[in-house]
Amino acid sequence: MEILAGLLNGFAVALEPANLFWCFVGVLLGTVVGILPGLGPPATIAMLLPLTFNMNPAGAIIMLAGIYYGAKYGGSTTSILMNVPGESASVVTCLDGYQMARKGRAGPALGIAAIASFVAGTVGVLGLMLVAPPIAKFALSFSSPEYFALMSLGLALVVLLAGRSIVKALLAALVGLWIASVGTDLFSGTSRFTFGQMELLSGIDFVVVAIGVFALAEVFVNLEVREETQLLPVPKGLKNLLPTMQDLKDCRFAFVNGSVIGFLVGALPGGGSTIASFLSYGLEKAVSPRREQFGTGVIEGVAAPEGANNSETGGALVPLLTLGIPGSGTTAILLAALVLWGFKPGPLFIPEHPALFWGLVASMYIGNVMLLILNLPLVPLFAQVLRMPVYVLYPLILGVSMVGVYSVSGSLFDLLLLMVFGLLGYLMRKLDYPSAPLILGLALGAGMERALRQSLMMSEGKLSILVSRPISAVMLSFAVLVLLIPMFGKLNAWRLRALEQG
Amino acid sequence: MEDETRKSGDLWSGVALAALGLYIVFQARQWEYLGPEGPGAGFFPIWYGIAMLALSMLLIVSQLRRRYARGNAIDWTRLGRAFSTWFALAVSVALFKPLGFVVSFALLTYFIVAVMYRRPLATAALVAVASAAGFYLVFDLALSVPLPVGVLGF
Amino acid sequence: MKSRLSLIALFASLCAPLAFAQGFKPSRTVDLVVHTGPGGGSDVLARAIAVMVEKEKLLPVRLQVINKPGGNAAVAAAHLAEKRGDPNTLGLFTGVWLQTPLVSSEAKITLRDLTPIARLVLEPAVIAVKADSRYKTLAEFIEAAKKNPGQLKQSGGSNTSRDNVVRQLLQKSTGARWAFISFPGGGERIAALLGGHVDIMVIEPEEAGEHIRAGNMRVLAQVSEKRLAKFPEVPTLKEAGFDVPVVPQVRGVVAPPGIPKENVEFWQDFFRRLTRTPSWQKYIEDNQFEDGYQNAADLANFYDEFTDRMREILKDAGVKTVR
DSSP, rough: HHHHHHHHHHHHHHSSSHHHHHHHHHHHHHHHHHHHOOHHEEEEEEHGGGGGGGSSSHHHHHHHHHHHEEEEEEHHHHHHHHHHSSGGGGGHHHHHHHHHHTTHHEEEHHHHHHHHHHHHHHHHHHHHHHHHHHHHHHHHHHHHHHHHHHHHHHHHHHGGGGGHHHEEEEEEEHHHHHHHHOEEEETTTEEESOTTTTGGOOOOHHHHHHHIIIIIIHHHHTTTSOOOOOSOOOOOOOGGSOOOOOHHHHTTTHHHHHHHHHHHHHHHTTTTTTHHHHHHHHHHHHOTTGGGTSOOOOHHHHHHHHHHHHHHHHHHHHHHHHHHOOHHHHHHHHHHHHHHHHHHOOOOOHHHHHHHHHHHHHHHHHHHHHHHHHHHHHHHHHGGGGGGGGGHHHHHHHHHHHHHHHHHHOOHHHHHHHHHHHHHHHHHHHOOHHHHHHHHHHHHHHHHHHHHHHHHHHTTTTTHHHHHHHHHHHHHHHHHHHHHHHHHHHHHHHHHHHHHHH | OOOOOOOOHHHHHHHHHHHHHHHHHHHHHTTTTEEEEEEEETTHHHHHHHHHHHHHHHHHHHHOOOOSOOOOOHHHHHHHHHHHHHHHHHHHTTTTTHHHHHHHHHHHHHHHIIIIIOOOHHHHHHHHHHHHHHHIIIIIIIIIIOOOOOOOOO | OOOHHHHHHHHHHHHHHHHHHTTOOOOOEEEEEEOOOOTHHHHHHHHHHHHHHTTTTTTTTTTEEOOOOGGGGGHHHHHHHTTTOOOEEEEEEEEHHHHHHHHHHTTOOOOGEEEEEEEEEOOOOOEEOOOOOOOOSSSHHHHHHHHTTTEEEEEOOOOOOOHHHHHHHHHHOOOOOOOOOSSSSSHHHHHHHHTTSSSSSEEEEHHHHHHTTSSSEEEEESSSSSSTTOTTSSBBBBTTTTOOOOOOOOEEEEEEOOOHHHHHHHHHHHHHHHHHHHHHHHHHHHHHHEEEOOHHHHHHHHHHHHHHHHHHHOOOOOOOOOO
């Protein structure tokens, strides 16, 4: 089989000492970059590009790719330990990951994040290797109506994130949609909700809102009382610092879920790791036997999104390497890098540069193994962070949040926004509004509106386009079903009460 | 009274969100709803604005009809502490331009440790200086990620 | 005696401008401000320039790239305006810098408020369809669009982007009408075309290169004054029978306001020398740009022409202009 032959050649390339070295450098750098909030792979890769001119192209792309998927491993660290999302893909990990840390299970959370990342990352590479061309073709048939349906499905998951009050969850999601509309409308050039501020013309950065609403709000809530003792218990003993066998069993479905959804969503040109992680989390919650506990520290709620954002890298490389179409920010830079070195990704890339492609694929397997070996021993080390006295930890979280936001855009205005959203997040906590729906609305809002308007432009105003195409019709029906789930629950309860009374 | 405070929390947030919904709808009406080339800038906002208005009305009405309490009274001490922290953070951000990140952050940390947590001043100073120095070392020097720089040059 | 005096005077007057030109040298690292984040179009060009400057030793100091994203270039422009009088800061502008102030009242700094230095490149474009499309020439597409107004579709960027400008100009001159669907990313636009969801798009020649080579895309016409080297058989818009002005996509350099004339001249000459270096020529060729060098004065005129024309085009497109 030519795939096998290609892969063997790829390993021959990837196992060359120089390339192994660059792989290690890449994944190490990626992990560090991922741990630090704000600074992300796109910026790091852009900064390293000039240095790669004198390297051999295989080593260079192996290193840069290592940074890309390595960062996804590190991103969960601050999410779990501090409720500070390292980058937009790690936001969902905060939901259950941080709660696990509060219960003293930071170690298992970090550990399962690493393991899920490894499993899903490897599956992603497998997908890239085995099914890239047909997936790429499938992805091309996905257009605006299908995106709208996919995002509606994602938004319908709000219902599952609701907690006690569905009305409040929906309101939070609507506020998220509103925040997503701030800026210049792509289609008409109209400025919406910019309050005369030019910095708002390009919209409000998702990470700024997420860090404000999650991390800052958490600090404010915790500073309400002056605890004499540590709030975050860290049990001793190695047993408690890594996931148990029971944990691994609980996450069986999450591993599959994260791998598949991440890869598929990543392969869509407009998809991204944020959507992938939300969808994976939502699906996991929908099928889990303990779905009511999601949001309080359920381990599969960490495994699913963490897996999704890792297999997403494999998926995102599919359109890049088979069609030359970059998806997200990082793949766009990888494209620029490849072009700079004289390789032009496109349909002819794999046939013309098999050594480079297979070398990269093989290096991704190796890289994932390296990352697992790197990250697992670090888990107990990181868990010790929580043994810091709270009066050291909370200022640290504030500092990390500010640096994270500032390092993305270098703008003091963004820090101002951070303050505003920190206050908003605090008020939401006090008034019992769940923050996950707001973040979900923000993540999906812009994309949903764009997809809807694009669809209507394609169909010349006919809404029927959303249901006349099979894929979008199916997904929209799922969305409707999801919205009706709580209805079933209430109907059942009502019926039981009627039976009792009658 | 217990009733009133809980009611007022949800009530006021409902009112605020209703006001926001109204604002959104008014703004959205100034933009194109449905143009020759497709839905305009006002299309989506009008709909979620209306939804916001409707849901917040629901919230307000359900609060007005409620006769029993559902939560705790407002603890002003706790709120006060949280807002003081927020205010301190705001002040430190405002100080970034003149004083730079390192100094402002040290001041913020000092405030939190000494005032909010009532630790001895020496401890506060130590934590403040150590954390600020840590940030400077890790970000400015090791990673050359620029932090806001004030008139003092760092 | 008189002749010797006049000889000295002549000599002195010849030396003076030389002395002036050598009067200014950058005293510290030069900042080149771009409006995109790392990896964006301007960022990539700026970094390439920085590398060229090192390689060809064009400056005694380093050139570093400063990213000031946000506000559709308004933040970068405002940053430059704040650096009034600073001779060591420059900005790399593109069409967005010129257009955003026209349509957004929040963006207060126009290129006229800054100091134009030089125009560097013009970016041509090509009009492409999917390889199995039934339109073999642009004329066929226009005919079909006339017969079915509003039913054919083009994918492109925002409604003020060059993609839409080309469409507006063609629509106005031919009377045909077709829909324009905005996608925020280049990848999505290409995916929409290759997936058969839209019929046509305007695309940079480099971006299209590989798709054409693989046989997935076909080029109907090129948006440039003369035929590009890599597309010798494709007619330009004019040659294809469409007499529309070629509104180019530009990139150039500006400086903060209030810098003295000698600084302007220094930078102007510096960039002229840059465009003559072999690394620059190679870069232009590789990316299929056109050398569009203009000095500061010509750039200022170009700016006025460009914005006047954009205002007209936007008005025809139904977009409100605020300046």
